[in-house]
Amino acid sequence: GEDVEQSLFLSVREGDSSVINCTYTDSSSTYLYWYKQEPGAGLQLLTYIFSNMDMKQDQRLTVLLNKKDKHLSLRIADTQTGDSAIYFCAGGTSGGNKLTFGTGTQLKVEL
């Protein structure tokens, strides 16, 4: 089965950029996703990238995909305290709802 790995914890100062990294093993993933989970809440889709793209930018979020190295990253510009949460990367294929999630990275934003 697929493994998706993430670093467990990241701490940044407010206003700095955050970079959350993810590596995956299954190259058949058609789409790669970033989700945010706040305490007591479900998962919120932040953005996703098609596997034949290298980069996608969406306001403060930039996703980079290195398909050769199976490495995905999420950059959050001008990180705010409201960005404190757990971030999950996930991979999936078209036509199904089976996503394989990483273990999550807890982002802490300090003043």
Place this chain on the structure above:
Amino acid sequence: DAGVTQSPTHLIKTRGQQVTLRCSPKSGHDTVSWYQQALGQGPQFIFQYYEEEERQRGNFPDRFSGHQFPNYSSELNVNALLLGDSALYLCASSSLAGGMTGANVLTFGAGSRLTVL
């Protein structure tokens, strides 16, 4: 517009009991999936329902079963509960038509937290 709603939000059961969790999908969605999220872990896919049938299944035993109703709502049933079944159970809905050739844009509910004693 209501998103995905799940009930109950919290429940406590003992080993060997059975539990039923419920999910109402987002308006306009016809596909429901269930995920199990153990503490400190990422969600794991249990199964997906579309047109009242199970379409995909993850690596979960037969103790986990589900149902989808004509109004697209869904239930997750877990029999013979084990301590290891303690987790947050997440329901996600989507529109199959939107996912067939594109990204699976799932809308997640807040989950049902099950504790097995």
